[in-house]
Amino acid sequence: MTLKLNIKDKFNKALPADSILENYRRQVERACFSFVTPKIPSHPSLIHVSPEMLHNLGLTKEDSETKAFLNIVTGAKVLPNTKPYAMCYAGHQFGNWAGQLGDGRAINLAEIEHDNKHWALQLKGAGETPYSRSADGLAVLRSSVREYLCSEAMYHLGVPTTRALSLALSGDQVLRDVMYNGNAAYEKGAIVARVAPSFLRFGSYEIFAARQDHKTLKTLVNFTIKNHFPHLGTPSKATYIAFFAEVAQRTLEMIVHWQRVGFVHGVMNTDNMSVLGLTIDFGPYGWLEGFDLGWTPNTTDREHRRYRYGNQPNIGLWNLYQLANALYPLIEATEPLEAILEQYKTDFDIESLKMMRSKLGLQIESPSDKLLLQDLEDLLQLTETDMTIFFRNLSRFKSEKPSEGFAVIEKAFYTLDDLSDSIIEQWNNWFQRYAKRLQDESFSDEERKAAMNAVNPKYVLRNYMAQLAIDDATKGDYGVIEELFNLLKKPYDEQPELEKWFAKRPEWARNKVGCSMLSCSS
Structure with missing residues (x-):
């Protein structure tokens, strides 16, 4: 049996691919992705499936109970007439340029259309890619449970987010050092099938700007506008400016929602910022327990607290500056980009105040x-x-x-x-x-x-x-x-x-x- 999915791949057909087909760690030049096949798990088993996401992809509960479904969402088999791939991107990590990063443990299976909506289906923890660096490309049950539950929880909270389709065990053991303190141990391997209209990040554009590969940068930006921001019109300098303005607005709206529900992302690196304004990459996240503007759940960030709760709006702006720098070669003018960044500051103050008023039940300004x-924030602390x-x-x-x-x-x-x-x-x-x-x-x-x-x-x-x-x-x-x-x-x-x-x-x-x-x- 095969799953009846309406496959409509665009990313790996319209954009330049890595010319090297072998799966080994390397710098990937002038390409948006590398073709790669998921690692076949030894004994996969399904733990949980999201009924809503099944429906969104045009699948049924009966489909999810088949061996064909299990095979696809664990990487045991590839969907017919598809070519899985890992995306190439760079990023600033904790404020420092990290160069090429890419999908080190994520593999995109296919793009699916259903009910006039477009979805990219991706596996997290399905094996190594050219971007895995020194890692194995796998994931453990611990982090996979957190990602699976949080993706769907955020959606129902009304927070813009990527989604999760399923959570499964690979049947393999994975070696991990949880706290990076030399106490590595084997844990159960797991795979999350996650879904989003796109997994493009700020770092997807940064890498080509940093390498001065303006041709590929323009190709990717044009693709993004055509497929995800078509209302902006035909690509031009004016369209690129409008594109950046909308990304800034979506980023602002997402972070206001984070602040509203007390969510702290934990790793707001530019490679973890969705160009669609979606919450992406659930790692050391957390919700505020005690109300504390200085709290961060990430041990790596404990000293400087760069990504603390109260600083998330500022980091959103900092990351947008990096995206502006990446888009500058296509626009060749600083004034409109600076105006959008300044507007972000103004708008965030307005929207944040509006959000806090709503939390107190105040409608009239x-x-x-x-x-x-x-005074309330001071009291809470x-x-x-x-x-x-x-x-x-x-x-x-x-x-x-x-x-x-x-x-x-x-x-x-x-x-x-x-x-x-x-x-x-x-x-x-x-x-x-x-x-x-x-x-x-x-x-x-x-x-x-x-x-x-x-x-x-x-x-x-x-x-x-x-x-x-x-x-x-x-x-x-x-x-x-x-x-x-x-x-x-x-x-x-x-x-x-x-x-x-x-x-x-x-x-x-x-x-x-x-x-x-x-x-x-x-």
Whole structure:
């Protein structure tokens, strides 16, 4: 049996390919990709499949239960009349130019059209490519569970993201040093089939600009506009400027969503920035537990905290500067690019304020809002306060009862003993101001509650939750994966039967590897 997919490959037909067909590590010149075949797994088995993504690709539940499906999503077999490939790109990593990077452990299988939507299907962890450098191109169950669950969780939160189709075991053992401290061990190998309209990144353009290969750069930009930004019109200098402006806007919107739900990407290198404004490459990510603008989940970034929660908007801008530099050879003018970057700063302030107003249920703009919100952020950092629980419970605040405000959000504090009389007094004063501010709104308390609960999720994929799923999956029990997958489909719903997941990080997870400490292999 073969899967009935509407294959419509474009990337590997319209763009220049690596002329070398052998699969060995090398610098790939004047090519957007290299043809490569996935490594055949020894004993593949399926763990979980996303019903929504099955449907998006034109497949059924029955299809997912076939050997043909298993073979495709684990790399055991290649789809008929397709030529898998790994993409070539470069990037700035932690602010430093890293040169050629590329798909070191990702292999694109094919592009699929269904219901007038175009999808690229990619395997992560399916073997080495010319871009694997010193690595093996494989992935382990631990990181694969995190990527699979997070991709779909982000989508249902309303955050622009790549998606996941399936999670599978390869049947092979993979050697990994989790914390890069010399304690390597074998782990279960796994493969995630992930899906997006495109996996193009900022680094896809940077590499050709850096090599002064302006011909290939122009070819790739023209391809991108034709296939992913067709509304911008025929390629020209004006179109390239409009293209950059839209990428900047999409990047801004994505990061505002990250800030709204308390998501920290962890590795905002330019090779991890989607040109479509999608959240891509889920490594050492995390959701804020205690509200902390300086928090980063990435151990590699622990010293400088470049990719900390509060700095994500600035890093988005920094990365856009690098993309602007890459596109400059096609535009040959700095003023329009600089204007777009300046507009990003202005727009981010506007959109961020609008987003924070929505989290507090404020619809009418008021000059006092900036100070009200700044004072709230300062209060949230006086003592460890859970971001998700705080904003969710804040919706229950009664504007006519400001004196009861502290009791409404009390469960968000990790240690009540840390709350001095002075801190409690500051909270009470803030609630008095908040209640007065709400008098300017036309919403009833119930209407405000519904509006706030539509933007403040009740459930997010906390690291300890993912770790519980990983621990059980390592033992062959996939029940927690299934439970979390379904829970996170409705993150804004109450789901009282699953209330146990609406809880602060347990103390055992505070300093546990995989919960508080994550590396780039996580």
